[in-house]
Amino acid sequence: SQKIEQNSEALNIQEGKTATLTCNYTNYSPAYLQWYRQDPGRGPVFLLLIRENEKEKRKERLKVTFDTTLKQSLFHITASQPADSATYLCVHFGNEKLTFGTGTRLTIIP
Amino acid sequence: EAQVTQNPRYLITVTGKKLTVTCSQNMNHEYMSWYRQDPGLGLRQIYYSMNVEVTDKGDVPEGYKVSRKEKRNFPLILESPSPNQTSLYFCASSFAGTATEAFFGQGTRLTVV
Numbered sequence: 001s002q003k004i005e006q007n008s009e010a011l012n013i014q015e016g017k018t019a020t021l022t023c024n025y026t027n028y029s030p031a032y033l034q035w036y037r038q039d040p041g042r043g044p045v046f047l048l049l050i051r052e053n054e055k056e057k058r059k060e061r062l063k064v065t066f067d068t069t070l071k072q073s074l075f076h077i078t079a080s081q082p083a084d085s086a087t088y089l090c091v092h093f094g095n096e097k098l099t100f101g102t103g104t105r106l107t108i109i110p
Numbered sequence: 111e112a113q114v115t116q117n118p119r120y121l122i123t124v125t126g127k128k129l130t131v132t133c134s135q136n137m138n139h140e141y142m143s144w145y146r147q148d149p150g151l152g153l154r155q156i157y158y159s160m161n162v163e164v165t166d167k168g169d170v171p172e173g174y175k176v177s178r179k180e181k182r183n184f185p186l187i188l189e190s191p192s193p194n195q196t197s198l199y200f201c202a203s204s205f206a207g208t209a210t211e212a213f214f215g216q217g218t219r220l221t222v223v
Contacts, residue, residue, distance in 0.1 A: 043200050043214030097168060102152035
């Protein structure tokens with residue numbers, strides 16, 4: 001079955017810098033990947049979706065890339081702010097179900 | 111407002127006492143699912159439903175039941191809760207078969223003593 005790995009459990013970034021989060025997948029190349037944000041004790045909130053035939057997707061300060069050769073997706077937050085502090089989840093939908101990575105807890109330090 | 115509503119938000123119960131966590135969505139989504147979230151393990155799918163009267167097991171279905179009698183509702187039933195079912199539970203919905211976002215409920219924090 002598909003496995004989603006987010007290698008960094010926690011990441012601390014200085015305010016104003018770019019935060020880069022990594023998502024690796026095993027087995028087959030997913031048709032697309034999704035990224036969600038989760039705040040403590042709350043449900044995940046959808047941010048971006050990228051398809052395998054898209055190299056890059058942007059939304060305001062967010063950017064996602066998809067490299068099927070490396071089996072990897074990168075999630076970038078530019079000009080990071082303390083309000084960006086949260087856990088970010090990489091998610092794959094396939095075989096009728098969502099498979100979640102364990103998430104990266106991002107802390108933006110003022 | 112498009113939303114997924116779970117109730118209750120918090121629940122403390124005793125071992126063996128049957129309970130139901132309700133989930134309702136107002137977006138006419140076909141696909142609904144339940145997840146539990148535990149520290150270090152992330153979100154794991156319990157059950158999902160592709161449409162009314164169609165349900166299937168996810169990764170961790172033992173000890174849980176679901177039903178989908180109406181499109182908008184997808185209750186999670188614990189017939190005989192045990193302490194290892196203490197967790198944070200989320201219900202989610204989305205359009206089935208398409209690469210669209212999933213909408214999550216606010217979560218239900220369950221403690222079984």
